[in-house]
Amino acid sequence: MTAAPDCPVFVSADVVRRVFEWKDAIAALQAAYGHAFTEQAAPSRSIAQSEGAWLRTLPAAPPGGRYYGAKLMGADMKAADPSVEYVVVLFERATSRIAGFVDANLLTGFRxxxxxxxxxxxxxxxxxxxxxxxxxxxxxxxxxxxxxxxxxxxxxxxxxxxxxxxxxxxxxxxxxxxxxxxxxxxxxxxxxxxxxxxxxxxxxxxxxxxxxxxxxxxxxxxxxxxxxxxxxxxxxxxxxxxxxxxxxxxxxxxxxxxxxxxxxxxxxxxxxxxxxxxxxxxxxxxxxxxxxxxxxxxxxxxGVQDVVVAEMILTKAIEQGLAQPLPMTFDPKHL
CATH class of the missing domain: 3.40.50.720 (NAD(P)-binding Rossmann-like Domain)
Incomplete structure (x- = not known):
């Protein structure tokens, strides 16, 4: 298993395109869905809306995976030039720390x-x-x-x-x-x-x-x-x-x-x-x-699809030295 970086990383859309492989993604999804799981592991999407702004969240904690997380996407339709940006945030199970952010526009089509x-x-x-x-x-x-x-x-x-x-x-x-x-x-x-x-x-x-x-x-x-x-x-x-x-x-x-x-x-x-x-x-x-x-x-x-494919992409990006380290740390609350 590739060691996690000391700080969160960012995986750009260009890197997503470079490291993605159809057979690997399909195999990862078949393995994830091959675990019997309840709706709690993959709850329904949620949408927040107010005054033209909307935010959609797709969370998942796939059994057997190294990471869990969520895809977020949002837009304000009243903006001068409305557009949508997508990101998957991945947390590492072993540490509960935020491991990375993956640009999820292209990833969404792939998954x-x-x-x-x-x-x-x-x-x-x-x-x-x-x-x-x-x-x-x-x-x-x-x-x-x-x-x-x-x-x-x-x-x-x-x-x-x-x-x-x-x-x-x-x-x-x-x-x-x-x-x-x-x-x-x-x-x-x-x-x-x-x-x-x-x-x-x-x-x-x-x-x-x-x-x-x-x-x-x-x-x-x-x-x-x-x-x-x-x-x-x-x-x-x-x-x-x-x-x-x-x-x-x-x-x-x-x-x-x-x-x-x-x-x-x-x-x-x-x-x-x-x-x-x-x-x-x-x-x-x-x-x-x-x-x-x-x-x-x-x-x-x-969300299962987003998290599983994002995990595959993040792993490949780190292995190939293509993930961009982010100069940030989060202040954790210990449970």
């Missing part, structure tokens, strides 16, 4: 896709498959690389509303991953016959962009675009067809995302077929996983 990859690795059949993407933004960019690290991709089809963006995305996939990729004219065309389906582009009008009758039997679905009650991404028919739904945060996905609220309102019993990622990766629902005909992973993000 979301790596967690989807960790789930897909357990849900999707072994062997090559064709991946369909609805969306060509940052999340889609991250996810195709995460998925390629756990499954060989025979082809990638991409649909997003802007022809130039989806064409450029396809070119980048072929160039960077060596996988045949093509842009298509509609979401339905992208999804038709696909083994793996990623929905990562909730519509501007908050109407569904993925429908159940587009999906071939046996497809594995990943949905990441609807994370609060006001957002929509998948149609209720997708929730109906999926017979095994894995959620990174069970309560937040089922009760606080627009997609699942709409499914419940339509009379679809999503609760009886929804399980947590912790249950999946700790082996508690293996019989249900094996029996699933059309599994779906649905994500809202969570």
């Amino acid at each position: 979301t896709a790596a967690t989807s990859g960790a789930a897909l690795d357990r849900l999707a059949p072994e062997g090559p498959g064709r991946l369909a993407l609805i969306g060509s933004g940052l999340e889609a960019t991250m996810h195709v690389r995460a998925f390629a690290s756990v499954r060989p991709l025979s082809e990638v089809t991409i649909y997003s509303p802007t022809p130039e963006k989806r064409a450029a995305f396809a070119e980048a996939v072929t160039r960077d991953l060596g996988v045949p990729a093509r842009a298509v004219q509609s979401g339905e065309e992208a999804v038709e016959g696909a083994d793996l389906v990623l929905s990562a582009a909730r519509s501007r009008g908050e109407v569904p962009i993925l429908f159940g009758d587009w999906l071939k039997p046996g497809a594995t679905i990943v949905s990441i675009g609807s994370t609060v009650p006001s957002q929509r991404e998948i149609d209720v028919s997708v929730a109906d067809r999926a017979d095994f739904i894995v959620c990174d945060n069970l309560h937040e996905v089922v009760d606080e995302t627009g997609d699942m609220i709409a499914a419940l309102d339509a009379g679809i019993d999503v609760r009886s077929k929804s399980f947590s990622l912790n249950q999946l990766l700790s082996g508690q629902i293996e019989a249900q996983r094996q029996a699933a005909a059309m599994p779906m992973y649905k994500s809202v993000g969570g």
